[in-house]
Amino acid sequence: MATFKAIRIDKADKDTTAALTQFDEADLMEGDVTVRVEWSTLNYKDGLAVTGKAPVVRRFPMIAGIDFAGTVEQSTDPQWKAGDKVIVKGLMRARSGQKVTVQDEPAPPPPPTKNPAHPK
Numbered sequence: 001m002a003t004f005k006a007i008r009i010d011k012a013d014k015d016t017t018a019a020l021t022q023f024d025e026a027d028l029m030e031g032d033v034t035v036r037v038e039w040s041t042l043n044y045k046d047g048l049a050v051t052g053k054a055p056v057v058r059r060f061p062m063i064a065g066i067d068f069a070g071t072v073e074q075s076t077d078p079q080w081k082a083g084d085k086v087i088v089k090g091l092m093r094a095r096s097g098q099k100v101t102v103q104d105e106p107a108p109p110p111p112p113t114k115n116p117a118h119p120k
Helices: 044-051
Strands: 003-012 015-024 033-041 067-075 085-088 099-102
Touching: 003 044, 015 044, 033 085, 067 099, 085 099
Parallel strands: none
Antiparallel strands: 003 015, 033 067, 033 099, 067 085
């Protein structure tokens, strides 16, 4: 199995630690679709988790990030095939390192790169 970079949050005694680490693909959550993440965001709760200011993490280790856009690498869901571009937002069960798995989540394709009203 390969590894990928992710912001990993771990439990350490009474505190949490956060670091950019190599994460093993074998440790990804179960899912129907594997996505190579190209863009991702952190939200307020990720900030709390990374700083350890509030007990928002329920399962360790946790990969920070919630919204992402990327390319499907593999899929057992007939709606998606390798090479499809996807955007997923507000997904609580899958986290956003450089790779993520998605299960039973509708992920609309991104908008076209050219706006027909403004072709330039």
